Amino acid sequence: MVEQSAVIGVVLVALGMVLSPGPNMMYLVSRSTSQGRRAGIISLAGVAAGFLVYLVGANLGLAVVFSAFPGLLTVIRIAGAMYLLWLAWKTLKPGGVSVFATREVPPDSPRRLFLMGLMTNLLNPKIALLYVSVLPQFIDLERGDVLLQGLVLGCVQVAVALLVNLSIVVAAGGIAGFLAARPSWLRLQRLTMGSLLAALAIGLAFS
Template identity: 35%
Template sequence: MLHAFFLAWLGVALAQISPGPNMMAVIAVALGQGRRHALLVALGIASGSLIWAAAVALGLGALFSTVPVTLTVLKLVGGLYLLFIAAKALRTLLTSSTTNVVPSLAPLSPLGAWRRGTLVVLTNPKAALMWSAIATFLFGAGLGNLQVLAFGPVVAVSALVIYGGYGLVFSTGTATRAYARFWRITEAVFGAAFAALGVTLLVSATGR
């Protein structure tokens, strides 16, 4: 079991390190609201990982394979949520004065920061595909449902370390001072990036 867990974790870690909605969500909040909120976003991502582990242990991975429309629905939901975040960034950009530096992508409460991390990972088709692959690999290695479920905390800890690390790096004084100076450009970049990711998911879902 430990050998299978280690091999699966290597693949997960590479996926977590790579750019995507999870990373962007952490960095955006780290720049705008600092370390605490960024770590809460990372905690939300870790919480979402536990939910995904429970879902695939109960057969959600197989559902994606046998009923492809479920993945299509997830892409639609994820795309719309990313566009919602992009719209909030645009509203912040248009309604804030040049002398009033505001948190990136609009201010979040501590609960809101955690919720954003959770929702981003739960509506991320990349996460759905990753967990489907994890389930296929672990079940194929002879592990049972409880053992697949037990892999969830491994991924959650990995998410806390990796995304928490991004949060710590981008909430440093150097990063926040740069954001304070160029916050309008930063808002525009993050808004455009989230919008591009959202549109990409919607196009993928419609098959165009």
Template identity: 40%
Template sequence: MPVLLTPDQFAGFLAAALLITLSPGPDNLMVLSLGAARGRLAGMVFGLGCALGCLSHTVLAVLGVSALIAASPTAFTALKLAGGLYLVWLGIQALRSSGVNAPGSAAARPERLRALFARGLLANAINPKVVLFFLAFLPQFVDAGRGGAAWQIGQLGLLFTLQAAVLFGALGYFAGRIGQWLVRSPRAGVWLDRVAGTVFVALGARLIVAR
């Protein structure tokens, strides 16, 4: 029978997860910069993708694959490089933009939103730091004495994903409002994309060179 989280586990983990998600970090910066550059809907969709990417790390933590990645320098380096290169690629695409994806433009089309969701999902799913974070963070709230550690980790990962989806959605929404205000200038969309691209490239480069 599945072991459910106790009220104390639920409340303690949720409080910690909220603080961690709200603290400045790569995901927050990407959601804010993209939302300001391309509109609140784009920011919210990208943020939802980032949040749901946590599910892949939850599965890895449950299956114990994260431990294997953490123990293998080769696997960790490969994943780190893949995540960094992907972020750099996203940044280059934004830097090359002509501004047609500014708020209120074609960025709101369904196919464009699907692409943004997929990018957010992949950007989070291949981030090795998130893999290690889940490996180190989730077990701290597991009550080993109750058994069913895998069930507990799964519930904790799902809870983290849900609260991240809400917070990232809010970040994308308010960033988009800022973007709509700035885009009154014809060239604002171009410069917002330049800022977003710079953020993505910087985060990717940092991930590549970080030890």
């Protein structure tokens, strides 16, 4: 079964990624601040559906590949570490715009909100690379059933992502107003999340 250390590692990676600005967060925040919490929650349901597509599809394929080529995990480990370092740089570099900045967007129907949330996640390169390059390196071939390990770890990532995003959707309006008046807090958030991603990348590269 899955080691506790692997679960903790996935939780830390999931936190670092979900709290760093990206397409999912930008879409959810824009809908929540412009159209209300209900619109944000419907959009989040679409994002959740996208996670499930990646979770099932990636693990069904990866289970076969890793069983046939176990040495591929080393390559993926390095690629995943480099990707996390790139995310850290994207988070820390100067000149970025806060995802909580208020934006004017036209209102959409619940169906469109759901579909847009789904497509935003499916077309999100962060999520694609997460399932292909990052999560597989927490799988231990010696503990058996690669597919089950991948599904469990993927569910952990999805749970973390949805809980954090739900909190952001509920609090988006208040957070946007708070950060608009306190830009130094935005810089602190970027520094914290960027440093966390960089530390995780170094740890994964040398594990």
